[in-house]
Amino acid sequence: MISIPRPQFVALVPGELTWHSPLKVRADEGLREVVEMFSEMVLSNIGWDLQWVDEGDDADIDLSLDATRGPESFALRVAQRAEVSVSDAAGAWYALQYLRNGCPPSTFGPHSSLAAWSVPCGNIVDSPRFAWRGVHLDVSRHFFSVSDVIRLMDLMSLHRLNHLHLHLNDDQGWRVEVPSWPRLTDIGSRRRSSPVGHESEGRDDGVAHEGFYSLSDIARLRVHAERRFITLVPEIDLPGHAQAALAAYPQFSNVSEPLEVWTRWGISENVLAASEEALEFAESVVCEVADLFPGSPFHIGGDECPTTQWETSEAAREEMKRRGMSDPRELQGLFTERLARALRERGHDVLAWDEVLDATVPEGTTIVAWRDEEKGVEAAQRGYDVVMAPMQWVYFDWLNSASPEEPVAIAPPPAVSSLRHVYDYSVVPEDMTEEMVGHVRGSQAQLWTEYIATRDHLDYMAFPRLCAFAEVVWGTAGSFEDFRRRLEIHVERLRALGVSFRPLDQET
Numbered sequence: 001m002i003s004i005p006r007p008q009f010v011a012l013v014p015g016e017l018t019w020h021s022p023l024k025v026r027a028d029e030g031l032r033e034v035v036e037m038f039s040e041m042v043l044s045n046i047g048w049d050l051q052w053v054d055e056g057d058d059a060d061i062d063l064s065l066d067a068t069r070g071p072e073s074f075a076l077r078v079a080q081r082a083e084v085s086v087s088d089a090a091g092a093w094y095a096l097q098y099l100r101n102g103c104p105p106s107t108f109g110p111h112s113s114l115a116a117w118s119v120p121c122g123n124i125v126d127s128p129r130f131a132w133r134g135v136h137l138d139v140s141r142h143f144f145s146v147s148d149v150i151r152l153m154d155l156m157s158l159h160r161l162n163h164l165h166l167h168l169n170d171d172q173g174w175r176v177e178v179p180s181w182p183r184l185t186d187i188g189s190r191r192r193s194s195p196v197g198h199e200s201e202g203r204d205d206g207v208a209h210e211g212f213y214s215l216s217d218i219a220r221l222r223v224h225a226e227r228r229f230i231t232l233v234p235e236i237d238l239p240g241h242a243q244a245a246l247a248a249y250p251q252f253s254n255v256s257e258p259l260e261v262w263t264r265w266g267i268s269e270n271v272l273a274a275s276e277e278a279l280e281f282a283e284s285v286v287c288e289v290a291d292l293f294p295g296s297p298f299h300i301g302g303d304e305c306p307t308t309q310w311e312t313s314e315a316a317r318e319e320m321k322r323r324g325m326s327d328p329r330e331l332q333g334l335f336t337e338r339l340a341r342a343l344r345e346r347g348h349d350v351l352a353w354d355e356v357l358d359a360t361v362p363e364g365t366t367i368v369a370w371r372d373e374e375k376g377v378e379a380a381q382r383g384y385d386v387v388m389a390p391m392q393w394v395y396f397d398w399l400n401s402a403s404p405e406e407p408v409a410i411a412p413p414p415a416v417s418s419l420r421h422v423y424d425y426s427v428v429p430e431d432m433t434e435e436m437v438g439h440v441r442g443s444q445a446q447l448w449t450e451y452i453a454t455r456d457h458l459d460y461m462a463f464p465r466l467c468a469f470a471e472v473v474w475g476t477a478g479s480f481e482d483f484r485r486r487l488e489i490h491v492e493r494l495r496a497l498g499v500s501f502r503p504l505d506q507e508t
């Protein structure tokens, strides 16, 4: 039975177990809801009924909890029935997803039917290597609807990816309602034009692009995330990447002329002023957004913040003098410190891009290492937890291949991240000591969307690279040739699900 990600341990014996509708299930208290969700998503789709039974002997699937197992794990013995022992609800979900792979790929599509469902006999023991198996989605450069994000969560869950990092603001658009600061969406969620072709060509489409998540949209996303065992990780990126916010609230800008939501890609020099008022604004906004995601880890951005305006601003220079600072980059540390403290007081785990390492970093901040693996090494060496997201490996806005046939992407070759390259990613850099490795929470694939305007194109850039990434971060990547063979079948599931994945070709 083909599974991506591949399980940690598989020992098959001859024979298979075959089920017919209704699927008879016994489950410990606490696991019944997962089975109901599975029934809603999978059984109803193939026209099967779920029948609860009390005795394990009568069951097709018997699910029990074993709290001694590590999180998200399961052990499965398939003989007269499927006996599943799980750590928690997520482990049960993944075990059921594993068993689902016994259904033909066509049944992954909507409204299919199935006469008999067979799974091979044997033992499977499975658990993830990393707790953080993330996908990042930039909804600022191009907005993706609630249903697009829900669909992405379903696809993530199929691959056991469990953190969805939403990049909710940037120079080119503000995408989440903040009731105390209504202009963020009234003004900031719409730009009047976007680049056509590559940014370097300097052409504009003159077509407005807009969208944002209302409070009820966020609530819907949260409910769905919970049902798919996915943790949402909202990001508000400040003090850089702030032009859409400054178009809405120019009083927090360093310049006197009005700004519009940016219509070009790149890094705008328009950053938040280094003033007490701007700090309070950032804190207020971040806390209000964080309150929409109770208990979620919160990403405070912090990347690519040009200091040009601070260097020439009289007010910023005064602020530096007052605080005894010699380097304008220390001003960024002020934002990091203030936002991290406020979030931690509200019970949020705090993450930031690796540039924050250039100033003082509050204790307990998790660094998302994106510029290269060495940033992750530096963070771990300094005692910070790390999510590894180096662009050279897991930036899926990079080209899939060097072919001139590829659609325009963020950068030309050699910025290529082929399927094989992603599959070769090791997550833990070789030069990490054991203690440093202990700081690696996992890894995350990035979908920046300057050059991804539609759901189909998002599919093309994400799949099948996310399949490779899922196996890497689950910790079972081995022979690429074996993975590639399994993928031939797995992409048929994606096809049935309507995913516009990049076709498999010779070089991948």
Ligand code: ACM
Pocket (backbone or CB within 6 Å): 303, 304, 353, 370
């Ligand atoms: C980033 O790619 N600027 C985090």
